[in-house]
Amino acid sequence: MTEFKKPPPLEIKCTSVDCANDLHCFKQLKKMSHNQRGKCRACGADLVDWKRLHRRDSKDAAHTFEALQHELIRHHFFHRPVDDKAMRHAQRKGRLLLKDAAKDRLRKYLAPAEPARDGRQTPLEGNTIFYAQHATATCCRTCLEYWHNIPKGRPLSPKELDYCAALVGLFLDTKLPELDDGPIKVPRRPRGLPPEEEVMRQ
Template sequence: MRDLDELFAALSKSAFRRKFHLQSKDLVYLQTKGLPTVINHARDFIAKRLAPAVIDNDGKQTPFRGHPVFVAQHATACCCRGCLEKWHGIPKGHALTPEQEAYVIKVIERWLQGEMVNKTRHAGL
């Protein structure tokens, strides 16, 4: 697991990761439901789709859209076990520990908070 400041600096250098941003529908969903509710959704998604030791469709289990958490997962390389290994140093082949799951949630939460701040700033609010 990486220091979050170092991680986000590295992610900002990736053209692929930088292209992910919340579109208006996802931003409205996040603002309407609230960050705590969306983070609860993230906990559920991570527990079911990322935490198991073996994932049948690893690399394809996270949609690119449909929920703010899915976008955040791709933006932060928390979308599959391969990306977790490459970007976060969390090896494949074992179930995520509670600490690793909490780390993934922190990463997603930080990205979502940044998106809310950036979208508000760009909207002139």
């Protein structure tokens, strides 16, 4: 049996665009004029109601999620299938503990005024919390600042942390609608065995 090899890293960055398919990047450049800010840095598309988004109303999450998906990196994580390791982790936690773990992670890696390795502290796979953070722009302080208007250089307030946790929790509910509230026992995948072969053996 051929040993399973991990797929190559994702070829996608926060600044990636596919403007022809309405997938943009709204991360600002220092050289942008006032009139250019808030628009796609590549094509100038003006698609986001920033004033509404910056109210940070978790009850308006449907609109927030729709706006986020105009950006390629966010759209990718909204629609990317959950990898096997991430799904197993979620099942072992269950919905309630997964949300608790998400808030703990936000508190540790996002809430400080100067998080360690800011901009690189959230991996791209292996945990559904990572998917949620990238999708909702709660992955680093730069994304948090330009999407949610929460400035860098100071700790998050309790209200801001709760807002970020609410977005992550809502994403997890959307992405994993059939996840049990409580943990379930999930057998570990044998080393070197691809997920599809493991399923065939069960």
